[in-house]
Amino acid sequence: MIKADWIAVDWGTSHIRVWAMSNTSQILAFDSNNKGMGQLKPHEFESVLLQLIDPWLRNDVITTVVACGMVGAKQGWIESAYHPCPVDLATLTKQGAMIQSPSLDPRIQVYIAGGVKQLSPADVMRGEETQVSGFYCDHPTFSGLVCLPGTHSKWVAFSEGHIQSFKTLMTGEIFALLSQQSILKHTVNATDESTTEWNQTAFIASVKYAYNHPEDVLSALFSLRANDLLYGSDPSAAKAALSGYLIGNELRAMSTQLNASFAAGSYVALIGATGLTAHYSSALDCLGYVSKAFDSEKMTLNGLALNYQSLKTGVQ
Amino acid sequence: MIKADWIAVDWGTSHIRVWAMSNTSQILAFDSNNKGMGQLKPHEFESVLLQLIDPWLRNDVITTVVACGMVGAKQGWIESAYHPCPVDLATLTKQGAMIQSPSLDPRIQVYIAGGVKQLSPADVMRGEETQVSGFYCDHPTFSGLVCLPGTHSKWVAFSEGHIQSFKTLMTGEIFALLSQQSILKHTVNATDESTTEWNQTAFIASVKYAYNHPEDVLSALFSLRANDLLYGSDPSAAKAALSGYLIGNELRAMSTQLNASFAAGSYVALIGATGLTAHYSSALDCLGYVSKAFDSEKMTLNGLALNYQSLKTGVQ
Numbered sequence: 001m002i003k004a005d006w007i008a009v010d011w012g013t014s015h016i017r018v019w020a021m022s023n024t025s026q027i028l029a030f031d032s033n034n035k036g037m038g039q040l041k042p043h044e045f046e047s048v049l050l051q052l053i054d055p056w057l058r059n060d061v062i063t064t065v066v067a068c069g070m071v072g073a074k075q076g077w078i079e080s081a082y083h084p085c086p087v088d089l090a091t092l093t094k095q096g097a098m099i100q101s102p103s104l105d106p107r108i109q110v111y112i113a114g115g116v117k118q119l120s121p122a123d124v125m126r127g128e129e130t131q132v133s134g135f136y137c138d139h140p141t142f143s144g145l146v147c148l149p150g151t152h153s154k155w156v157a158f159s160e161g162h163i164q165s166f167k168t169l170m171t172g173e174i175f176a177l178l179s180q181q182s183i184l185k186h187t188v189n190a191t192d193e194s195t196t197e198w199n200q201t202a203f204i205a206s207v208k209y210a211y212n213h214p215e216d217v218l219s220a221l222f223s224l225r226a227n228d229l230l231y232g233s234d235p236s237a238a239k240a241a242l243s244g245y246l247i248g249n250e251l252r253a254m255s256t257q258l259n260a261s262f263a264a265g266s267y268v269a270l271i272g273a274t275g276l277t278a279h280y281s282s283a284l285d286c287l288g289y290v291s292k293a294f295d296s297e298k299m300t301l302n303g304l305a306l307n308y309q310s311l312k313t314g315v316q
Numbered sequence: 317m318i319k320a321d322w323i324a325v326d327w328g329t330s331h332i333r334v335w336a337m338s339n340t341s342q343i344l345a346f347d348s349n350n351k352g353m354g355q356l357k358p359h360e361f362e363s364v365l366l367q368l369i370d371p372w373l374r375n376d377v378i379t380t381v382v383a384c385g386m387v388g389a390k391q392g393w394i395e396s397a398y399h400p401c402p403v404d405l406a407t408l409t410k411q412g413a414m415i416q417s418p419s420l421d422p423r424i425q426v427y428i429a430g431g432v433k434q435l436s437p438a439d440v441m442r443g444e445e446t447q448v449s450g451f452y453c454d455h456p457t458f459s460g461l462v463c464l465p466g467t468h469s470k471w472v473a474f475s476e477g478h479i480q481s482f483k484t485l486m487t488g489e490i491f492a493l494l495s496q497q498s499i500l501k502h503t504v505n506a507t508d509e510s511t512t513e514w515n516q517t518a519f520i521a522s523v524k525y526a527y528n529h530p531e532d533v534l535s536a537l538f539s540l541r542a543n544d545l546l547y548g549s550d551p552s553a554a555k556a557a558l559s560g561y562l563i564g565n566e567l568r569a570m571s572t573q574l575n576a577s578f579a580a581g582s583y584v585a586l587i588g589a590t591g592l593t594a595h596y597s598s599a600l601d602c603l604g605y606v607s608k609a610f611d612s613e614k615m616t617l618n619g620l621a622l623n624y625q626s627l628k629t630g631v632q
Contacts, residue, residue, distance in 0.1 A: 074545075082546075121535070122542035152499070152538060168538040170498065177493040182486065183468070215530040215568045219437075222468060222484040226438035229390075230398075252531045 002029045004056040006064045006312075007108075008304040009049070011071035012127060013038040016048065020056040025305040029056060037070040037077075045077035046103050049110070057107045066098075066307045068113040068300070069127035077101050082117035082124060086162045089133045092116070093306040095314065113307055116163055123168050127300075128154045131271050132163060134302025135294055144266030145257055148296070149276050151176070155254050167257075171250045175243060184221065187228040188242055189235035200282065202237040206244025207251070207283040214252045217245050247283045258289055272296050318345045320372040322380045322628075323424075324620040325365070326613075327387035328443060329354040332364065336372040341621040345372060353386040353393075361393035362419050365426070373423045382414075382623045384429040384616065385443035393417050393426075398433035398440060402478045405449045408432070409622040411630070429623055432479055439484050443616075444470045447587050448479060450618025451610055460582030461573055464612070465592050467492070471570050483573075487566045491559060500537065503544040504558055505551035516598065518553040522560025523567070523599045530568045533561050563599045574605055583608050587615050 004020035011017075014036035020029040035048040049065070057063050072080035080099040083092060091097060098111040115126035128148045135146060136158070143159040151172040157164045179188045210217045224241060227233045251258065261268065268284055268291040270277040277293040284291045320336035327333075330352035336345040351364040365381070373379050388396035396415040399408060407413060414427040431442035444464045451462060452474070459475040467488040473480045495504045526533045540557060543549045567574065577584065584600055584607040586593040593609040600607045 117546055118542075119546070121539050122546050123539065124542045124545055167535050168542070169534045170538050171534065173498055174490075174494075174534075177497060178490075181493060181497065182489050215565070215571070218485045218487065218490075218565055218569050219483050222486050223437050223439065226434075226440045226484070229440055230433055230435070230438050249531070249534055253534050255531065 002056055003058050004028060004053070004063055006066065006308050007053050007056065008301055008308075009065060009067035009069075009071070010127065010300050010304075011067050011069045011076075012036055013070045016052065016071075018049070018052045019301060020053070021301075021305070021308075025301070025308075027301070037073065037075070040077075042077055045071065045101070046105065046110075049103075050105060050108075053108075059107065062106070063108050064308060064311055065108050065110040066113070066304045066311065067101075067110060068130040068304060068307075072099070072112040072115060072126055076112075078112065080112045080114045082115045083129075085116050085118050085166065086164045087116055087129075088162050089129075089136050090161060092129055093133050093303070094310050098307060098311075111307065111311060113304075116166070118166060121167075123166055125154055125166060125168070128156070129163065130303035130307070131296060131299040132156055132158065132303070133306050134299035134304075135269055135271060136161065137302055137306060139269070142266075142269065144261045144264065144268065145254070146269045146271060147254075147280060147291075149270065149272045149280050153250060155257065157257060167254070169250045169253060171246050175246050178221065178246075179239060179242060183225055184238075184242060187225050187233060187235065188239035197236050199234070199237040199240040203240035203244040203279065204282065204286045206241040207248035207286055210245045210248025211252045211255070211287055214249055217249050220245050243279065244283070247279065251283060251287060251289075258284075258287075262289055267292050269294060271299050318372055319374050320344060320369070320379055322382065322624050323369050323372060324617055324624075325381060325383035325387070325426075326385055326443065326616050326620075327383050327392075328352055328385045332368065332387075334365070334368045335617060336369070337617075337621070337624075341617070341624075343617070353389065353391070356393075358393055361387065361417070362421065362426075365419075366421060366424075369424075375423065378422070379424050380624060380627055381424050381426040382429070382620045382627065383417075383426060384446040384620060384623075388415070388428040388431060388442055392428075394428065396428045396430045398431045399445075401432050401434050401482065402480045403432055403445075404478050405445075405452050406477060408445055409449050409619070410626050414623060414627075427623065427627060429620075432482070434481060437483075439482055441470055441482060441484070444472070445479065446619035446623070447612060447615040448472055448474065448619070449622050450615035450620075451585055451587060452477065453618055453622055455585070458582075458585065460577045460580065460584065461570070462585045462587060463570075463596060463607075465586065465588045465596050469566060471573065473573060483570070485566045485569060487562050491562050494537065494562075495555065495558060499541055500554075500558060503541050503549060503551065504555035513552050515550070515553040515556040519556035519560040519595065520598065520602045522557040523564035523602055526561045526564025527568045527571070527603055530565055533565050536561055559595065560599070563596065567599060567603060567605075574600075574603075578605055585610060588612050 005023040008019040017032040101110040146156040148154040270293040321339040324335040333348040417426040462472040464470040586609040
């Protein structure tokens, strides 16, 4: 029977993912469900967590649980502070940057990582700071842009061990709304994903168009529908084009920082799900930017392990 | 008891609106409901229409019914053709541009106006062409841009009695999705509209920002949420700002045409609901463009009356 030396938790708005970890931060076991922070009241968090991790707990030892993500939001289990950037990652992973949650079970002590805020332009992150920490511990000389694509893409300007500034773009959420709930749903046919292949040619053409004509993206969107009505378009091409317009728009929004990073000889560090980072990677590539992709789960666990080490060694 | 000389119908995706008209095109009566084209199968259209207009029909006379809008779409009652632009409005209002729908009731003959298509860039309209006809009959010397804001804003380049070209922007639909279904709903509080006043200062600032920085609109959207989380923003200001970002983005997409129209000494003819045209008018004004607003119902009825005159006089 697997017993955890410590437990890593990535608790977002829609899902919770838990890992039983060894003292040397090897994964011993994994579980997850869809009891995300978005549907829980504060008093419900502990029982959701215990349902998943109970088999991994010892009765005679207090197990440390380290969590990151929206679980630390105001509407979460307990609010963990936002640290203003520029912020040193070494500070973020210290015990003092976490908050202990009010768990009742004597077998566990739960710590929740703090988020990062930017005062102007106003911006916030929760969870991504832990992935950036995880990336940095493997790439301690990195200086440049870290991109974490997703529902809300985060672009982090990183140098000298600090998150210097960051920007959030709602690309993923807007793609989901447009492809599933707008008039475009009839054209991109997102409900029948199994039969739809990815059309890379349409994607790249749209990335370039949106990057070069940011003011025309809004009208390009309806053209997808009109093309379908007039000529009967291929849903896979239309869906890839929609994605390309939005990602191209995102890259244009980041063009000043991308050009500065490129001039400095850096690459874009992409942290996310494999399929999504592949799209971002090819979009960046077609515009002349270099990127490298990193697995988001590994970065999260790396980051949580740093937090755990701080707790274990008592680094305040 | 009111009897109609003819009946005007504006049948969109979500609503049907019907008017009993006199021979001199005065409104004798009005009715409407939410049996829009979007929820009807072809065989259901006639009974929905009759429920509304039955009291206005005579038993001894065939009453002409003239309809425009999505009722003529492929998924509507019967498909009416798209006319390729450039298209002469005089052509559009002729009998040959309409299609007779397959009604069974001997008391009515129903004609549905055709739409307009643009082959490249692909674009389509249904219903707006009738409003443009209605506007033109009162302004026969007009040359310039006609803007019909709404769920899908249409911008029509109009000269010498022709729709020369047009562009559709999904501004209204994207505003609805973002304000009601995205993470921004918590910030713009669109569900409690009754307590939310319009914040004109926030609106104008956002229009100008989006017009001048089209590439930054995507990141400005999430800043609305972050501002709320960090500083506690006023929902009415956030909602007006969201609207301003999207309308400013739309006006930037139209800037080439707007500048050409302005240079030619023309104004933008705004046709739409009063509140919405007021927002577009102030947005255009803050960017230095002149506009005049026209009531969309009146333009629709003017246009349908032209169609009726063609039917009555047998103009093919």
